[in-house]
Amino acid sequence: MAAVGAHPVLYHHPAPAGDASSMSSYFSHGGSSTTSSSASSFTAALAPTTTALAEHFDISEFLFDDAAGAGVAGAPGVFADGAARPVVLPVPDAAGGGAIIGAAAGGAAAASEVPERPRTTRIAFRTRSEIEILDDGYKWRKYGKKSVKNSPNPRNYYRCSTEGCNVKKRVERDKDDPSYVVTTYEGMHNHVSPSTVYYASQDAASGRFFVAGTQPPGSLN
C-alpha cells in the first residue's frame, strides 16, 4: 500500500453563482492513512439534491484531473505534491456501478430506461489514484471485504461510522485498469462532514469576506 502520510482534508469551495447544487467541493487526499478507514476520501458525496444529481450530475463539476486541478482557484494547497491527484471519471459500464449510477431516490428523469432502482441514492465513479482509500472527510468503518467474480481485485465495504448515518460505500480497483479505483456510495449522510474545512472567500465587488462550506459555522441550529 502506498502509505503516504498526509492528512485527509476536504476542501469546500464556494459554489459558483447559479450552481444550485452547491456541491462543488474539492477533495484532496494527501495520501492514505495506513489504516484504511478513517477517512476515505472523496467528496462527491452524495449530493444533497438527488434529483439534480440524477439529471444533471456532471462529475466534472467536482472532480479534477491534473489540468483542472492545477487550475483550481481558491483552493490553494490542495495539491501539495503531484503524487496523489485523483482523477475521477465516470464509470464506464454499469454492472457493478454504471457510469455514475445516478442516484436513485426521487429523481431519475431517465428512469424510463431503468425499470426500478433502489430507493437509496447511489453514485459510482472511478478515481485515478494509487491509493484506494480516498478521503472525503467522512469517517468510514470497514465492515467487510470480498473478492468478486468479475474482478481480480477484492471489494471493500465501508459504512459511515457516525451513529445514525447509514451511508455505505464500496471500493474496488478497476478490473481493466488497476490504476483506477471504483467507488460506489450508497445513501446520503445525515450529518456534516467532520473534517469539513471552512474558509473565507472575498467578494470582489464589496470586498467582504464570507465563509463557505456545507453549512456556515454560525448557522448550525
Next chain:
DNA sequence: CGGGTTTGACCAGCGC
C-alpha cells in the same frame, strides 16, 4: 481500553 480492521461464516437473491 476503546475503536477500528481482518476474515471466515452466514444469509439472501438470482439464474439455470
Next chain:
DNA sequence: GCGCTGGTCAAACCCG
C-alpha cells in the same frame, strides 16, 4: 431445487 455470488455479521485481533 440447487449452486453461485454479493453483501453483511461477528468474533478475534491489532493499534494508538
